[in-house]
Amino acid sequence: MPTITVTNLSKRFGDKAAVDNLSFELGEHEFLVLVGPSGCGKTTTLRMLAGLEPVSSGSIRFGEREVSAIRPRDRDIAMVFQDYAVFPHLTVFENIAYGLRSRRAPRALIAERVPRAATMFRIDHLLKRKPRQLSGGERQRVALARAMVRDATVYLYDEPLSNLDAQLRHQARDDIMTLHQQQQRPSIYVTHDQAEAMAMGDRIAVMKDGQLMQVGSGSELYERPQNLFVAFFIGTPSINMFEVELRADGERISAVGSAFTLGLPPELQARVAQHIGKRVTLGVRPEDMHVPKKAPFAVSAENTINGLVNVVEPLATGSSVYLSTLEDKPHDFIATFKVRLPASYLNKEIPLAINMQKIHLFDGETEQAII
Ligand SMILES: Nc1ncnc2c1ncn2[C@@H]1O[C@H](COP(=O)(O)OP(=O)(O)O)[C@@H](O)[C@H]1O
Numbered sequence: 083m084p085t086i087t088v089t090n091l092s093k094r095f096g097d098k099a100a101v102d103n104l105s106f107e108l109g110e111h112e113f114l115v116l117v118g119p120s121g122c123g124k125t126t127t128l129r130m131l132a133g134l135e136p137v138s139s140g141s142i143r144f145g146e147r148e149v150s151a152i153r154p155r156d157r158d159i160a161m162v163f164q165d166y167a168v169f170p171h172l173t174v175f176e177n178i179a180y181g182l183r184s185r186r187a188p189r190a191l192i193a194e195r196v197p198r199a200a201t202m203f204r205i206d207h208l209l210k211r212k213p214r215q216l217s218g219g220e221r222q223r224v225a226l227a228r229a230m231v232r233d234a235t236v237y238l239y240d241e242p243l244s245n246l247d248a249q250l251r252h253q254a255r256d257d258i259m260t261l262h263q264q265q266q267r268p269s270i271y272v273t274h275d276q277a278e279a280m281a282m283g284d285r286i287a288v289m290k291d292g293q294l295m296q297v298g299s300g301s302e303l304y305e306r307p308q309n310l311f312v313a314f315f316i317g318t319p320s321i322n323m324f325e326v327e328l329r330a331d332g333e334r335i336s337a338v339g340s341a342f343t344l345g346l347p348p349e350l351q352a353r354v355a356q357h358i359g360k361r362v363t364l365g366v367r368p369e370d371m372h373v374p375k376k377a378p379f380a381v382s383a384e385n386t387i388n389g390l391v392n393v394v395e396p397l398a399t400g401s402s403v404y405l406s407t408l409e410d411k412p413h414d415f416i417a418t419f420k421v422r423l424p425a426s427y428l429n430k431e432i433p434l435a436i437n438m439q440k441i442h443l444f445d446g447e448t449e450q451a452i453i
């Protein structure tokens with residue numbers, strides 16, 4: 083199986099770039115998740131890979147072979163669409179067999195593969211039915227089975243689970259991953275849901291406005307986002323952002339916000355040196371804010387932000403606490419605790435100890451990560 087190499091791929095509709103200079107590579111057994119908000123160019127990217135949309139510029143290679151000008155059917159791609167169009171007049175069996183028949187696969191192969199794919203997706207008892215006699219989840223599984231019976235070179239999924247309820251979605255996700263582990267074909271899975279992306283991808287590519295923001299493993303994106311967008315997009319609840327100015331006092335560098343002053347760890351000094359006196363955005367993940375007596379580090383005024391507790395939301399394990407800074411124009415932020423915070427904290431002012439080893443800083447203008 084080939085690797086897939088996308089280089090400087092662009093698609094313009096009129097003067098708008100739906101996909102803007104996209105480059106990435108996909109290993110031969112890899113499952114890449116493409117994630118980003120609605121309208122960022124995910125579907126357009128997949129359609130160019132499948133050959134359903136002509137490219138404006140750039141190159142798509144399967145192995146050594148340039149495919150960007152090759153007809154869709156010669157690219158040998160299996161694609162599952164968002165609206166999982168199944169043919170209403172065909173039975174489940176014929177729907178699943180469709181791709182094989184249109185490629186003139188031998189009868190014996192069809193007779194063997196269709197029931198096997200149907201069994202895999204737990205629709206083997208429905209093979210004689212028509213789509214209107216199926217639930218939404220069953221129809222979705224027909225569309226997945228149809229894509230899967232073929233030995234395609236590449237598998238593309240365009241938000242195939244967004245019309246399913248949460249439980250079916252989990253099940254279908256597992257089905258797709260199981261199948262991928264069996265087939266080991268290069269696959270690209272599109273979703274707008276960062277939690278789904280984190281759950282499924284070997285690697286995740288984050289897009290915004292047609293451009294690639296970062297590619298990496300889930301933990302890389304979470305722990306080392308290269309820019310503000312990725313930091314904010316990955317993780318629930320989202321990372322907290324505070325506008326601060328970096329100030330130097332001899333060796334010591336502080337992040338000065340309107341309601342707090344935090345001392346930066348000495349090892350960060352070299353990397354922030356160019357940003358002294360400038361406005362930067364401080365990012366703190368909700369789980370890196372602790373009740374002082376539970377903090378796994380020494381707490382002082384140098385690593386504390388005070389907040390007013392507005393809402394305490396109990397979670398299965400622990401709690402999410404919605405706070406605001408103590409100032410004229412309060413700034414909202416969220417802390418998540420592994421312990422259940424008693425409701426008596428409501429409307430109280432409490433100190434939050436910040437794990438300064440885990441903070442993020444972004445350039446105020448370019449929004450690129452400084453550390
Ligand atoms: N056929 C088209 N003609 C004009 N604009 C389009 C067309 N298809 C998509 N777009 C625009 O391109 C951008 C990316 O769309 P799309 O790839 O569908 O995004 P996503 O799948 O990430 O939601 C959007 O602004 C969309 O309106």
Ligand SMILES: [Mg+2]
Pocket residue numbers: 124125126240
């Ligand atoms: Mg789309």
